[in-house]
Amino acid sequence: MAKDYEKLDSIILESAFPFSKRMCNMLGYLEVTTIRELAAIPLNNFQNIRGFKTQCRLELIAFIEFENLENLFDGFSHWKEAGDDYSA
Numbered sequence: 001m002a003k004d005y006e007k008l009d010s011i012i013l014e015s016a017f018p019f020s021k022r023m024c025n026m027l028g029y030l031e032v033t034t035i036r037e038l039a040a041i042p043l044n045n046f047q048n049i050r051g052f053k054t055q056c057r058l059e060l061i062a063f064i065e066f067e068n069l070e071n072l073f074d075g076f077s078h079w080k081e082a083g084d085d086y087s088a
Contacts, residue, residue, distance in 0.1 A: 007069065008036040017066045023059045026052060039072045043079040 011033055013019065019027075030049070032038050046052045046060070061080050070076045 005072075007067065008034065008039065008072070010035050012038060012063075015063070015067060017063045019063070020055070020059060022051075023056055023063075026056055035067070035069065035072070039069070043073055043075055 012027060012035060013024065013033075026049075027033070027038075029051070030041070032041070046057065064070055064073060064076060073079075
């Protein structure tokens with residue numbers, strides 16, 4: 001768990017995860033550069049961001065799982081399981 005907190009200040013785009021251009025643009029739009037900044041955004045708030053649709057949601061889930069960051073995002077498992085109805 002302490003190792004996860006070390007990752008908080010990691011630069012997102014320096015990850016080996018293959019981000020799409022859309023997701024890179026979304027992160028730029030949100031002015032999010034570190035995992036700490038990303039984790040500070042409640043997952044349910046992403047549905048309110050213009051342009052953040054199913055593709056970005058699935059990619060964010062894949063990134064969180066790829067980096068094993070599930071425990072840094074409150075409600076991650078519920079948000080993931082909610083599918084397209086992630087407002088619940």
